[in-house]
Amino acid sequence: MRIAVMPGDGIGPEVIAETLRVLDALSLPGLVLIEAEAGGVAYKRHGHPLPDETLEAARSADAILFGAVGDPTCDGLERSLRPEQAILGLRSALGLFANLRPAKLFNGMEDASTLRPEIAQAIDLLIVRELNGDVYFGEKGTRRLADGRRQGWDLMSYAEDEVRRIAHVAFRAAQGRNGRLTSVDKANVLETSQLWREVVIEVSADYPDVTLDHLYVDNAAMQLVRNPGQFDTIVTGNLFGDILSDQASMCVGSIGLLASASLGERTTDHGTFGLYEPIHGSAPDIAGQGKANPLAAILSLAMLLRHSLGLEREALRVEAAVAAALADGVRGGDLGGSDGTRAIGDAVVARL
Template identity: 70%
Template sequence: MAKTKTIAVLAGDGIGPEVTAQARRVLEVLELDIAFEEAPVGGAAYLAAGHPLPPETLALAARADAILFGAVGDPRFDGLERALRPEQAILGLRKELGLFANLRPARLFPGLEDASALKPEVARQIDLMILRELTGDVYFGDKGRGFTHTGLREGHDLMRYDEVEVARIARVGFEMACRRKRVLHSVDKANVLETSQLWREVVNEVARDYPAVKLIHMYCDNAAMQLVRAPGQFDVIVTGNLFGDILSDQASMCAGSIGMLPSASIRAWTGENGLYEPIHGSAPDIAGQGKANPCAAILSSAMLLRHSLDLDAPALRIEAAVEAAIAGAARTPDLGGTLSTTAMGDAVLAAL
């Protein structure tokens, strides 16, 4: 008899609980053998337990088969020391669970051409995967504040990668490219950064094991330009933490709205303890107003089924239901419509 799978629901702050609730509704209606366990994270956890990632929440995440994550961030806690700010929860989860590979698919759903910042004929080209390294780069490097020898305030953030970190994310990128169109763009800034020169060297070394994949190196500034000029040239993009953060948000607006893009944070090709979340933030300015688009969270639940539970058929059903709801003119405010968060969830459920 198959073991019931456990999904840790870490809804977080702002609109996190609102969109996560809709994703959970969709999973529940599929009547799969899964159980949900909730725990606070981010600002909500700080209020409840004095820390954005309490030991109990981390323990649940570590033993769960997958994590459905909402969002963290609350301006009320901006004055706290860095270690206690809500955003440290997601950084801590990535580090403690070894979630170094972030999958961020971006494609334009038919009917959302007008929501894209691009011309419709350009926007229709978008169907790509951005693979972002998650546990290195300036986000985790040495950082601090101080003063220059003349007394001026200064800050520093160390960008660093070692060859093992680069090789493992590169290998995930090549494996992903093998399953798609066999084209991999590696994005760096090797013309000015030593870190990127190492990145490029190691990616070239890994490429020898994947002769069937066409490898193209591209500077990050050029990649940003090409994403809006000719996005159809991209299929899989592999890049570091900082560049991936920026480019994936840019891709979301090319595809219509940041409210449409899901993500998965995993350990290479094993989905054990994978973390699934919309790429948008907690959006405290609209929290509690029912304006948030739940599609990214719902699509994240599809990625959860596919990568962590090996359930591709129900994942495809969810994705098809979102596409059908969009095709049926279901729109939240970010897409130019008037549907509430719950009503958009209703539209997806109806299509499902």
């Protein structure tokens, strides 16, 4: 079992270090770790955020454990060389089109949510976000209008096959949960969303056991704070999914608790190849201070064990250890506590 480890920038190395301690505590036989550089650290050393050797390491692995990318000292670079291009490049080159972002309130964490406890405790949802299309990968640029004003433009588009493949992922995910799927779009305004809705409805014919409904993205955002317990599985495009999944993170208490898996169609000897990362980003303001919450990265490891290595028992052990640590009052600064990165890692390892 080969895992490519890419700590990245900012707090990435700190949270990945604790995640690797958890992985080591599992004592998995036949495990090979391949460390590779990505993001700002890779640009400074190799002149590119996604060097060829990093991409080769990714292709040779069964899964990627990713920290975070983003370095404010690189903000002046042209867009193609900025640290964020590492993650976008990996998604594109490896065909990782489906992002799974679960959001569930852990027992005893009701006080950490910005929502009322009786509303927050009902949260248990999965957001399935398309990763390879939308404005993120469409043509873009800046131009001068006839009167001399500058104008920025980005092309939003989806082909029907791109919508169809992410819809199948979402319907299958809903089958494994409570059998309800909400498709989020803006079909009343955007032609892209109108096609999205039509294709999702077509795919629904293959899944008669899943109940499908639709929400405009503005309404979906409102419902996430009004009544998040109504949602089971949500499927949406790249832009809307990026925004809604971050919103969901605050509903459960902190962005430091949300893991993610980016999957494609490639399979390995053990499961589906994927990239696993916490969604919190590089947080350069606290990098190197030992304050980062590593739980999202550790929960991303659990998803890696489940989806790419086929180790369901070990995935459940990791998730149970995280839940036990939180139930016992282990809290980082993002949750109003004072436990540092290492102490939180110690707590999870102890409960394994």
